[in-house]
Amino acid sequence: MSTKILSLNSTVFKWMKTFHTSCPRGFRTAAASLSSVSLKGRSFLTLKDFSPDEIKRLLWVSGDLKHRIKHEKQYLPLLQGKSIAMIFEKRSTRTRMSTETGFALLGGHPCFLKSEDIHLGVNESSTDTARVLSGLCDIVLARVYSHSTLEELDKEASIPIINGLSDLSHPIQILADYLTLQEHYGSLSGLTVSWIGDGNNVLHSFMMSAAKLGIHLKIATPKGYEPEKSVIEEAQRLSKEHGTKLVLTNDPMEAAHGSNVLVTSTWVSMGQEEEKKKRLNDFKGYQITMQTARGAKPDWTFLHCLPRKMGEVEVDDEVFYSPRSLVFPEAENRKWTNMGLVVSLLTDYSPQIPMLKF
Template sequence: MFALRKSLTCTLRTFYVRNFRACAAAQSAVSLKDRSFLTLKDFNPDEIKHILWVSADLKKRIKHEGQYLPLLQGKSIAMIFEKRSTRTRMSTETGFALLGGHPCFLTPQDIHLGVNESTKDTARVLAGFADVVLARVNSHSTLEELTNEAPIPIINGLSDLYHPIQILADLLTLQEHYGSLSGLTVTWIGDGNNVLHSLMMSLAKLNVNLRVATPKGYEPDSQVLKEARRLSKQYGTELFLTSDPVEAARGSNVLVTDTWVSMGQEEEKKQRLRDFHGYQITMETGSVASPDWTFLHCLPRKAEEVNDEVFYSPRSLVFPEAENRKWTIMGLMVSLMTDYTPKSPPLKI
């Protein structure tokens, strides 16, 4: 019996060591240098895991160990903002500077993108000044044109179709909290918007289930939904859509929402508030979720979306989530601009 137990222990140890080494080798082999980052649709599971690994490694080495890592020394980033944002601007500026680079913030008044100068010409001009461009734009087509014309990486800081850098922060936050992403169930309660679209393009690849509740008429984009269904089938995860928030929340580990009235939709506010009645996330919503449920919101938050009891509760991860915007944008920029290999073990995603 002792010999059998010893043999089994050795076999299991060998299995875990081999799998750990295989995981580390797979993630180390990933190279994203010189790629653009417009949507998580374009990135496979190992590539998403690699970005999260680099992000966690930088956070550990810089924040917790006090190391100085000028990985982007001598580099510049052009930051185009057609829409203003606290978190996107601060995370990118402070993160790029912390890595030794120089950020340059550009508003519509600074460059008149597509108005005083064509997007095509702007892309080519910026490519001569900067090493990477982050653009927070109204139309996703603007990003596509920048990518087609600029021979440097373009990062989507937000568009009407996707918000992928937000999802990187969400994923790292959940990884830190739960220790693993695989097998989690995330519930989205709210508008079928760009944040939801980016969740739909990424969660299945990490073995995360997605349940969605949107009011009728506010469903996600049909083409995004079609691709999400394909991904769900490919990776064997659940994708469930309903108009009932409680039904969507049932058994979920994570409840997520966002603004009901995005920038540019102010004239629709009264109608939207009526249409989203009953979609506020409360402790009652959480009562049908998993006992370990947590809450995410990309901010800024309005009280009608989630009440104070949830938002300021220990279940709320919104402020670690906001901070992780910095570490994940840093991890992304380092991944797109260098051949950096993390020093810490790969995440057990």
């Protein structure tokens, strides 16, 4: 054991020595600033509530855990003795697996709760559920239909509540997207992200955070499928505050022009199955293809939060399975960013690797 500890300390020393001798003074100052950011005890309902430094801190911790656990093969039982209640009103592959495996990998105990397993909002109020879970576990992740359910849980709970998805936003997905783009491009500031598709919860989370990281955002939705007015107003405010561009259009080609990243998601989300025929008709012309990308920048890439439902056509196979697609690294990063999130909300963990470049 002592040999392993000595090896770890030596590795960390080499990282920090390289960091302090090779990084510009301003960059070291930024690292020191992020090191002082604490999110312990906070809930995570929407990225609207988080500052640029707080989002960067979450990504830094996530990147650190990924490096130390995946690449350095270190065992970090940071959550030993802790448990997470995972409430799922909606089914999921990535949200469940990323949270469950990530929490367990850090030494904690995940508890999966389907709607039929608990009484949330049916035989028991959200207030009572929040108070009960506060005494039984350390943190809650809830994947729900209505964002108000999360707000009710957060109001009454004495432990952090994480939004695993709601009708308003999907912030844990966007953290994974940002880490994926940071890894691919080396930094986030100055990138242009183009959303082509529905004005849904995933887009809302982009809009409430992109400008904070210096990302320009271009959005193309069919008429009648625009993002919520309040979210547009917030995105416009953030864009002005941080000096980024925000474009809203109904033309997919206009949105794709000059873009680094093309993004879409399913056109028919859970709960919208009865609207499927109408939606697929209304979204004609919005499929992302190589033709869509002809006006994008030479280094363009593609993101999709998944699932890509069989028989739906928001992106064709040529793009989805191309070398430009970051879809599967993006899916894996859901685990690392969820791990970074819960570690940040439950502990005073300090990253060991040099700060990521933003």
